[in-house]
Amino acid sequence: MKKFLFLLIIIIGIGFGLSVGLNATKAFQQNDKQVLSTTSDQSSSQQIPSRPGVPKSIKIPKIGVNTIVESVGMDSAGRMDIPKKADNTAWFDLGYRPGQIGNAVIDGHYDKVDGSPAAFWNIGKLEKGDRIVVTDDSGKELTFAVTKIVKYPYDNFPIKEVFGESSNAMLNLITCHGQWNKDTKNYSERMVVYSQLVE
Amino acid sequence: MKGGEIMIRRVAIATGVFAVSAMAAATMTFAQTATPTNTTTNTTVTPTTSVMTPSAAPATGRAN
Numbered sequence: 317m318k319k320f321l322f323l324l325i326i327i328i329g330i331g332f333g334l335s336v337g338l339n340a341t342k343a344f345q346q347n348d349k350q351v352l353s354t355t356s357d358q359s360s361s362q363q364i365p366s367r368p369g370v371p372k373s374i375k376i377p378k379i380g381v382n383t384i385v386e387s388v389g390m391d392s393a394g395r396m397d398i399p400k401k402a403d404n405t406a407w408f409d410l411g412y413r414p415g416q417i418g419n420a421v422i423d424g425h426y427d428k429v430d431g432s433p434a435a436f437w438n439i440g441k442l443e444k445g446d447r448i449v450v451t452d453d454s455g456k457e458l459t460f461a462v463t464k465i466v467k468y469p470y471d472n473f474p475i476k477e478v479f480g481e482s483s484n485a486m487l488n489l490i491t492c493h494g495q496w497n498k499d500t501k502n503y504s505e506r507m508v509v510y511s512q513l514v515e
Numbered sequence: 516m517k518g519g520e521i522m523i524r525r526v527a528i529a530t531g532v533f534a535v536s537a538m539a540a541a542t543m544t545f546a547q548t549a550t551p552t553n554t555t556t557n558t559t560v561t562p563t564t565s566v567m568t569p570s571a572a573p574a575t576g577r578a579n
Binding site: 390391393394395396397398399401402406408410411412418423424425426427428429431434436468470473475476478479480481490491492496501502503506 | 566567568569570571572573574575576577578579
């Protein structure tokens with residue numbers, strides 16, 4: 317009789333323990349699902365901003381520019397590199413993309429080796445409000461409006477102002493200006509056409 | 516030992532055996548069925564733009 321009671325108590329105890337263990341497991345898994353659900357909600361509510369594409373062509377209707385945009389970095393002297401062809405332009409691909417918040421930069425030659433006009437020969441004729449249209453690698457067009465044109469001495473060029481941060485999506489065009497120095501093979505100034513994204 | 520004391524002792528032993536059995540069963544059940552928590556953190560990566568600036572303006576004159 318005593319043995320029977322002892323075994324009965326153990327069996328009831330095991331049954332009770334199994335029940336407690338299963339309930340604890342269910343509560344644990346339920347809590348885990350809630351945590352995962354919360355994490356999932358947080359990630360889906362955060363939008364990853366889209367980045368503009370790589371510029372492939374540029375049109376400046378007022379001065380008849382409609383040409384290719386190459387992608388360049390820096391030359392061996394640490395300067396922004398230049399387009400391979402005199403009639404092309406080049407985007408500084410280590411900086412901001414046109415359409416992105418910041419100063420994107422496209423440069424173009426002023427003239428050719430014989431002194432004849434190159435891609436950006438006429439950008440000095442642009443005025444505030446003139447349109448510049450850049451087409452990216454997905455075919456999307458971005459339109460910029462000229463805000464100002466400034467000439468800087470070559471040896472006092474405001475790198476950060478032209479290439480650095482901005483609170484707006486800027487596109488700055490650079491070409492040569494001033495006097496040609498035969499010895500240094502360099503113009504004395506640089507002209508910068510500042511423009512801002514309008515659509 | 517009186518009959519009442521014997522009864523109390525038996526009840527105490529039975530309660531102890533019950534508690535130990537229940538705890539052991541609960542521990543084993545939980546350990547076997549609880550799904551391990553996925554500890555992988557779901558982080559959202561904010562895209563950052565690494566921007567470089569050249570040291571000088573480009574040589575845009577007299578293209579070859």
